[in-house]
Amino acid sequence: xxxxxxxxxxxxxxxxxxxxxxxxxxxxxxxxxxxxxxxxxxxxxxxxxxxxxxxxxxxxxxxxxxxxxxxxxxxxxxxxxxxxxxxxxxxxxxxxxxxxxxxxxxxxxxxxxxxxxxxxxxxxxxxxxxxxxxxxxxxxxxxxxxxxxxxxxxxxxxxxxxxxxxxxxxxxxxxxxxxxxxxxxxxxxxxxxxxxxxxxxxxxxxxxxxxxxxxxxxxxxxxxxxxxxxxxxxxxxxxxxxxxxxxx
Ligand code: SF4
Ligand code: FES
Numbered sequence: 103x104x105x106x107x108x109x110x111x112x113x114x115x116x117x118x119x120x121x122x123x124x125x126x127x128x129x130x131x132x133x134x135x136x137x138x139x140x141x142x143x144x145x146x147x148x149x150x151x152x153x154x155x156x157x158x159x160x161x162x163x164x165x166x167x168x169x170x171x172x173x174x175x176x177x178x179x180x181x182x183x184x185x186x187x188x189x190x191x192x193x194x195x196x197x198x199x200x201x202x203x204x205x206x207x208x209x210x211x212x213x214x215x216x217x218x219x220x221x222x223x224x225x226x227x228x229x230x231x232x233x234x235x236x237x238x239x240x241x242x243x244x245x246x247x248x249x250x251x252x253x254x255x256x257x258x259x260x261x262x263x264x265x266x267x268x269x270x271x272x273x274x275x276x277x278x279x280x281x282x283x284x285x286x287x288x289x290x291x292x293x294x295x296x297x298x299x300x301x302x303x304x305x306x307x308x309x310x311x312x313x314x315x316x317x318x319x320x321x322x323x324x325x326x327x328x329x330x331x332x333x334x335x336x337x338x339x340x341x342x343x344x345x346x347x348x349x350x
Contacts, residue, residue, distance in 0.1 A: 103195040131191035156215040161186040166263030171202040176267035206275035221312040228308035229301035259286035268323035274315030279323040282335035299346035
C-alpha cells in the first residue's frame, strides 16, 4: 500500500504544533500500525530529518503506552485493540490517515504524538492499592471465599491498562471510566474493603485536581476502550463515592 500520513508535529510542550504530510510506500497489510510508523521513521532518519516521537513499549496490548488518535478515533478504526495491535489491513491503498496525540489538558503533549499521562499515576497513588500485613500473620488469599461472579467482575475491571483512550475520546476529557475500573477492581473483593471509603474519596478528589472533566453518560469511552471496560464501573464508583460520603 502507498499511503499519505497527516501527522501532528510539536517540538515540545511549549511550542505550537501543526499537521505535516508524509508519504509512505510499500506498506504490507500484515504490518502493525506501529511497524508502519517505524518505516516512516527510518525513512525520516535516512533523509536526515527528525523522527516522529511516539510512545510504545510492549507492542502487544498490555502496557497502554501507544496512545494515538487515528482518523478521529482513539487507537484507530478497529474495536477492542490498542494502536500496537491495529493492523494495516484496516486501511486501503491510497488512503490518507490522520494521526494525532491524545488531546486533553490533563495529558499535555511532550513531543509530537507522545503525551504526559502521569496524571493517571497520581490518581493510582491516591488510592489504587491495598495495604497488606506482612508481619507473618497474613491470611492466605486463597482461604478467603469470593464468589465467582465477584472475582470475574473484579478481574474484568483490572484489565484496564491505563492507556487513556477513554479520556481522549470523551468530549469532557473525563477519566471516570479509568477511575471507575481502578475503584471497582478492589471494591468487589474483600481485600479492598478496609480502605474502600478513603480510596474512592481520594482517587476522585485527585481526578478532579488533575483537571479531568465530568461524565455526562455519552458512552464513547466504553466503545473506544481497547479492553472493553464497561460503564457499569462508573456507576459502581458513583455508588462507592456516595456510600463513603454518607459514612463521613
Ligand atoms: S478504561 Fe479502557 S480506555 Fe480507559 S484507560 Fe482503561 S483500558 Fe484505557
Ligand atoms: S505498546 Fe503496549 S499496549 Fe501498545
